[in-house]
Amino acid sequence: MEETNSKKKINCTEGSSSSGTGSSSSSGPYDTVWECVIPYVNDPRDRAAASQVCKRWYAIDAITRAHVTIAFCYSVTPQILSRRFPQLESLKLKGKPRAAMFNLIDENWGGYVAPWLNQVAIGSFPKMKALHFRRMIVSDADLETLANSRTGKSLEVLKLDKCSGFSTDGLLHIGRLCRNLRTLYMEESMLVEKDKEWLHELASNNSVLENLNFYMTELTQVKPGDIELIASRCKSLVSVKISDCDISYLVGFFRAASSLEEFGGGSFSLPLQQTNEGVFSDPFEPYAGVAFPPKLCGLGLTYMGKAEMPVIYPVASKLKKLDLLYSLLGTEDHCELLKRCPNLEFLEARNVIGDRGLEVLAQFCKGIKRLRIERGADEQEMEDVEGMVTQRGLIALSQNCLELEYLAVYVSDITNSALECIGAYSKNLSDFRLVLLDREERITDLPLDNGVRSLLKGCDKLRRFALYLRPGGLTDVGLSYIGQYSPKIRWMLLGYVGESDKGIIEFSKGCPSLQKLEMRGCCFSERALAMAVLGLTSLRYLWVQGYNACGDGRDLLTMVRANWNIELIPARRHFVHDDERGTLAIAEDHAHILAYYSLAGERNDFPNSVRMFDPSAFRNT
Known part of the structure; x- marks a missing residue:
């Protein structure tokens, strides 16, 4: 907790x-x-x-105590929390492991919000004003219970962050009864859209909303009039992120939202029109009348192509945050746009930005603090030969953007010297995540032992660290370096690192602050993993997928202790459809281990795919 x-x-x-x-x-x-x-x-x-x-x-x-973050919902019960901190005003609760975001665990794995909302509804937290649920299963009944409770009437913040299980029926209750909401957040949640009345209820009953976010959801039946009504009634509205709604329909909304500082979503989806001469009209013409509010400094437009880029130009110099993850821009388009954004502090893009884009970013946006570069569609990268990020771009970035605090990047190639450069220049870095893509057959410089050591030694403010490589990317010595030079890191994700059990054992002799460890593609045995857990004295949570399982799990007995729950998902094979060949193929899901400290005991809501580890089963063997 x-x-x-x-x-x-x-x-x-x-x-x-x-x-x-x-x-x-x-x-x-x-x-x-x-x-x-x-x-x-x-x-x-x-x-x-x-x-x-x-x-x-x-x-x-x-x-x-006014705020508590519970990093895993099964580590404590709602009753224990209410007894310990009865005056809480804000609660953040995380459910399913991060693996759920990558479809590595079943949807019904667990993480139900019902026990928590029931505890809130009966008045156990009389001062509760803000609820943030992440990767949890929320039902319409849960939302109705919350909306009808005393807490619901005074609730100011409700965040359903990457949640699932609910529909617009539940949102209808929230919009109708939670009239003091200042933040309603549902980004990347999986919900069912039954109608569009929920948004109208929200617009009609709320006059204090400041943040509305249903970006990257299936809520597509959006009436521009309802969005405009919210802007007209809620004078303090500063951030709106919506799903697909053509930008040309939002002219009235932008005019009414005079305090708006951030907008995300929308789209450029109008079909091209033919003139009488059979010539297609200018694709930018429908958007020529779009004018963003004067205070806007954060923007993310979906499906924006090169032709629509001019819509951003009038506000580009004021932008501090720019989301290009779902744009349709090529490498040079990114370069052209970034040259106009000298005050940028936070950029999200796909790796089609390429080394050239990172070099432009390094030249024109030296104040960048947060940079996230996700993997793009392979076909997009193949169409744009410059659309790859390698050591070249990272070196330019680290040498010129000295205020960088967060860097998450998918790279096609990487070298030790690039990591050494980051360690030498990025002294403010607190969160570093690097994934080496497997598209290229040859990587210039592996293993990355010395580069990783230099990065960790140089970036002494690191608190979160992720390194996802490929076999041969990091030796046992390199893994020992991670343990040795990570004194302050609390969360770590490691993929395809190390060569043998010796690596993880040496790693576990360090990392004195590590609380949460996630690993994939491991070559380690269950015995070595169990011994590593004992060595990591601050560890509270372990998730591993893909390791050398012994069959019955008896080697995990080493890590058994009081209040330490161990859950297993055995390896399984199943049929998947091969679209290219039109046949069925056998796919194998690797085994999982989830282990965590808990004051709540073993959970009882696990599905058949999960097996609770029972030490007593081995007492007589």
């Missing part, structure tokens, strides 16, 4: 009654100092440590 607080005032002029430090007492003056200081203690680890000093400090922490 990761907990943080918002600032709360406590009367520091009154003395505090003493209580025990464990079984000892704590003096009043020290309590008073703590009461004065606690509003400014934001790191959850600092607060947790202080709360263990004495019973009084524990109690002060309990009544002043």
